[in-house]
Amino acid sequence: MPDIAFVNDVFLPLSEARVSVEDHGFQFGDGVYELIRVYAGRPFHLTEHLDRLEQSARAVAISVPYTRERWTALVAEAVSRSRYPEAKVYIQLTRGAAPRDHVLASPVLPTVVLTVRALVPPDPVLYARGVDVVTVPDIRWAWCNVKSVSLLANVLAKQQAREKGAFEALFVRDGQVLEGATSNVAVVRDRVLITPPEGPLLLSGVTRKVVLTVAQQAGVAVKEEPLTEADLSTADEVLLTGTTIEVLPVARVDGRPIGAGAPGPVTRLVMDCFRRALA
Numbered sequence: 001m002p003d004i005a006f007v008n009d010v011f012l013p014l015s016e017a018r019v020s021v022e023d024h025g026f027q028f029g030d031g032v033y034e035l036i037r038v039y040a041g042r043p044f045h046l047t048e049h050l051d052r053l054e055q056s057a058r059a060v061a062i063s064v065p066y067t068r069e070r071w072t073a074l075v076a077e078a079v080s081r082s083r084y085p086e087a088k089v090y091i092q093l094t095r096g097a098a099p100r101d102h103v104l105a106s107p108v109l110p111t112v113v114l115t116v117r118a119l120v121p122p123d124p125v126l127y128a129r130g131v132d133v134v135t136v137p138d139i140r141w142a143w144c145n146v147k148s149v150s151l152l153a154n155v156l157a158k159q160q161a162r163e164k165g166a167f168e169a170l171f172v173r174d175g176q177v178l179e180g181a182t183s184n185v186a187v188v189r190d191r192v193l194i195t196p197p198e199g200p201l202l203l204s205g206v207t208r209k210v211v212l213t214v215a216q217q218a219g220v221a222v223k224e225e226p227l228t229e230a231d232l233s234t235a236d237e238v239l240l241t242g243t244t245i246e247v248l249p250v251a252r253v254d255g256r257p258i259g260a261g262a263p264g265p266v267t268r269l270v271m272d273c274f275r276r277a278l279a
């Protein structure tokens with residue numbers, strides 16, 4: 001089977017998957033999601049992704065219809081049906097389908113959508129040379145720790161980045177650099193890896209956590225501290241982390257080179273350690 005979907009208890013080809021136009025996810029962006037990377041047929045840090053899915057759902061009072069065992073079995077079955085060894089599993093959970101009204105007139109079952117697609121990794125050139133990023137004002141809401149499907153601000157930010165020839169947009173709020181539109185950010189200063197602390201203004205990335213762990217294990221000092229725009233532009237190195245990009249070096253911020261304008265030694269070490277942690 002090629003790309004596959006699971007919609008409310010039924011597996012089918014992705015091209016045939018449908019949800020109601022009255023679904024709250026479609027009408028209001030009223031839902032939460034996860035994206036999980038599969039390496040050699042094995043979901044990477046599935047427990048952490050399911051923890052975050054449950055936390056996101058709880059934060060916005062969407063009931064989670066499946067037990068942990070059921071989600072785990074479902075992901076395993078979906079991956080095995082797809083037969084893609086390298087894949088991305090997308091899970092979306094919305095408040096459900098009901099006649100359009102902000103408030104549900106009566107309880108409905110949440111909608112579960114799960115898809116599996118082949119993972120096409122980013123171009124290796126990006127890792128070898130580093131990418132461009134731009135800074136943008138953070139116009140998102142105040143619960144960025146919830147992995148909500150309401151991604152309009154992220155879509156616009158990413159679009160802005162692309163129009164400027166950049167790979168990613170970094171959100172800046174009240175002078176603080178928080179994260180990318182689809183990634184977390186860290187800098188290196190004097191060989192110390194620094195990333196903004198977890199909190200309501202950024203997503204607690206699964207990759208971010210793995211990177212902090214492998215960096216520490218490799219002897220790199222790690223700090224979770226707020227980052228200003230000046231911290232970013234004067235950093236020795238800047239890097240992005242995320243499920244599909246893993247660890248990606250940043251060469252330029254708003255057109256200005258970071259360090260030598262090429263991946264620095266700590267970033268290369270962390271990239272290496274991350275890839276070894278996958279084996």
Ligand SMILES: Cc1ncc(COP(=O)(O)O)c(C=O)c1O
Nearest residue numbers: 182183184203205206207242243
């Ligand atoms: C806004 C945002 N921050 C951070 C991340 C990185 O999170 P993870 O490492 O769990 O993929 C993502 C991933 O989609 C994201 O959308």
